[in-house]
Ligand SMILES: O=P(O)(O)OC[C@H]1O[C@H](OP(=O)(O)OP(=O)(O)O)[C@H](O)[C@@H]1O
């Protein structure tokens with residue numbers, strides 16, 4: 001669906017925009033939501049020409065299922081406090097919106113100075129709660145996708161591109 005080359009080009013553009021927003025910040029806290037964002041955040045911070053601190057939070061609402069439980073559980077919290085800091089939350093995909101809606105509300109309650117969010121992929125037609133990330137890499141149709149960090153039942157995270165799952169006898173990404 002989206003090639004590795006297109007992803008890299010889009011990240012360059014997004015990073016120029018993020019730099020324009022956060023230029024002058026002492027140290028931006030870039031928060032990756034595990035596990036799906038691990039490749040995106042790695043590419044993003046290497047392209048960002050800003051002082052950054054990297055932290056991770058693990059949230060889960062899907063488990064191994066294809067359906068959101070709508071109940072977002074925090075499985076691993078941040079190492080550092082974010083009060084008085086500039087924070088960028090990095091997510092792989094916004095689908096129903098429950099995950100980022102819940103996580104940004106939680107982080108906002110910790111009183112950061114600025115809290116922004118970025119998602120590589122957005123499926124706006126699937127939204128169940130009103131949420132929009134500040135930056136979006138690509139809007140995609142309602143397809144179940146894998147690759148570039150995103151899994152189906154813990155498989156296919158290591159594909160360098162985004163593929164849609166073809167449901168035949170076996171799980172195969174195209
Ligand atoms: O907008 P939503 O409907 O909430 O869906 C988006 C979330 O779903 C996936 O997480 P998952 O729970 O599968 O965990 P993972 O990141 O560890 O794969 C994905 O990585 C997002 O975090």
Ligand SMILES: Nc1nc2[nH]cnc2c(=O)[nH]1
Pocket residue numbers: 062093094095096143144145146150151152
């Ligand atoms: N793997 C995967 N996880 C998701 N979580 C929410 N939407 C998706 C999707 O399209 N693919």
